[in-house]
Amino acid sequence: MRRYFISMCVLVFFLCVSQVCAQASSTGPCPDEKSLTPKAKTALAEAQKLITEKKMTQAGKILTQFVSQNPDENHAFVTYTLAACYLDLDKLESALKQYEKTIDFCPVYAPAWQNLAKVCFDLKFYNRAGMALEKAWDLTGRKNHLLRFQAAAAYLSGKEEQKALPILADLCSGKAGPPEDKWVKLFVQISMAEKQPQTALKTVERLLGQPDPKAYLFRLASGLYLDLADYRKAAQNLEAYGLIETLNRQERKLLADLYANLGIPALAADNYQVLVTAHPCCGLWERTAACWFEARDYDKALKAVQKGLEAFPLSCRLWRIKGWIHYEHKEYRPAAQAFGKASGLDHNDINSLFLHGLCAVGPGTGLRPEKPLNRWHAMMGIKPGHWGLSMKWMRKISDHYAVAINHRVENAKSL
Template identity: 25%
Template sequence: MIKIRLVIFIALLILFACPTYSLADEPISRPLHNALEKAQSLMAMGEYGKASNLLEEFRKKNDDQHYLLDFIQGAAYLEQAKPSLAKARFAACIRQKPDYLPAWQNLARCWFDLGDMPQAADNYMKAYALSNPKEPDLLYYAAACLASGGDYPAALEAFRRLMAEHKSQARLEWKEALVQTLIQADKQGESLPVLEEIIREATGDRKRRWQEVLLYQYAELGMDKKAVAYVHALLDEYPEEPLWWKTLWRLHLNQGRYKEALAGLVVYSFFQPLTPKEIELAGDLYSASGVPGKAAGFYGQALKNKQDPDVILKIAGAFHRIGKLQEALDWLDKALEQDQKSTILLSRAYILYDMKNYSKAATAFKTAAPQAKKPGQAWLMAGFAAYNANNLGNAKDFLKNAEKYQYSKKTASTLLSHIMQQEDS
């Protein structure tokens, strides 16, 4: 599958400015009126600390309490990024005036800042219930908080309610949050029509990001034909967009269609320089497509960046396949300077054998055998090489070692019998 990282990000546009409240119609004492008015003036100048301190001093010296005293002091604390202190004041405000919408909104904000998403969502829901006319953003914030807290079933219920009750007002960010929640809730199939709707409405980079996500969902859901068809449609519209060429070759690669993947990678390279790993991949794809000469060229490019023993093994294999045995051997000798692992030793031994340098091949197989994945096979080849070098003593020793392994025992015994008959004749 193609891997496009999907990052959940729910935009919470929940900064509620503290408005300047008209105190004229409020039944409050003159001292409290003056204190609140002064606090609001300080807040208008950005002096939130002074405002909260002024109101705290008033609270200590006076028994005169009012819901606006709690609310405005809470707002001052919230502007100072002190959500715990603000929360206490907004809660006190609500106890005095349970239907005061701004207090519920700001209390929800406090819970959000404190990282308690269920409480934040609950308070946004209460604020939404109080709003008249209904404020859809409050329901959106509630849904977003539920999603952010991982309660995807409740979040989806809230998002669906939002879309149903405010269909004509539905904004792009609501749909984006909904589709991400669907994906996180493992409801990728349900996300597809919403994704398609988002793509019809979005523009520029925003649209492209969601096109990537849609492709990823097609791939995740095993809708390979749909994914490939969609990429081709995107390429018809944006033929010089490297991202879609990259997506195309990755889709083919993940489905084992190596020739198609190679074709896409080659076109992609016209628009975007290949990374070292992509250069190596091009070599792998040429090799898998039966073009080892081309593969060797790409492996050579990859090795200019780093002398990786694994890539050296690949270039040696490519040269081996096109009959350039000395070049293959030279590369493997370079690899052995960095790593003595069995795959390199065995590859070198097989090349020496194919070069008919049987004496050196026998020694190479003998060296590789102890750490080989199939030691019996390596000992068997050492025996064959020694036999072809006319070193019958070594051949017998190597073949006796090969007889110790079930998978090589029969062939080793047959050759041993042949050697003994040859010696007796």
């Protein structure tokens, strides 16, 4: 069974960076505006005015000069605002140092941790960005779940899947409220990539058990069951998804292949028929005809064969299926001709060569079987006229065909 992969989603990482002092955002005793000296307040006021006017370079110079001239009067608000200036000017290394100083002054200042994460992410320090975001989430009362999701995104960008997975599992557990769709999709994606589909499947099945589940959950469940090699449940969930949303070509092909491999040819043929109608190709006509034939719907099989041969007359497989259809109807002359065409297109197709000769023996064909049977005898290394071995070969072909058909019919009944 061909494994079906869900493509890796693009992680978009964006943090809103405050360029003002944001005193109200602090959850701890610092930074404290009261502890600002008059000189520091004056420098910040001048810098803030320039920031409002989008004059970041001048604002940065004022704060840098203040820090240089008054090293003992440095403050978290000063370094935080200076960091914002550097960040706006895309001086990431300088911004990083100032955010680090801000955190040294005030370790519980959540905006500083959040903006530190932004800078670290831009500098590709992904693991550190993730840790900073988790710290910001913790300092803001563990209620801003977007910060946790962004932390997981940062870890994933740094190829730290094992750090991201527990965060995503917790976000999707329901503890943080109803999970967002993007959380669930990413959780499933990473669980499959880390070969832990069973973990994500429990979450998806729980969500599917709730009233009015969203359609995408059936699609995710199908992919997870496919990853677990439970092809029947993979097909069932993909079929359910198709009842709500229109399957794209790739999904329709997957569903058809699943049914074909499960031995449910009628349902496979239905889906191949949709595909081949929209995008005719030789392989799809062959699969459609073969599945209708295995489902014992010989009329639909013949129609598929005829349409396929109109476009692809050199398809050995379509001619062979045509021969079997006529053989089932005891129409030995057209059966012999079809098998003869198949063996002529593929000189290694000894079964079609043998059936060409066998059907030519049938009543009322008016055909001579000697030539194909003698060729078959020569290919098999059997002396001409040794009909005992010929009949044994025919029984072998017929028995194999009958077992395959009956197996697929029973599978269809048990669906």
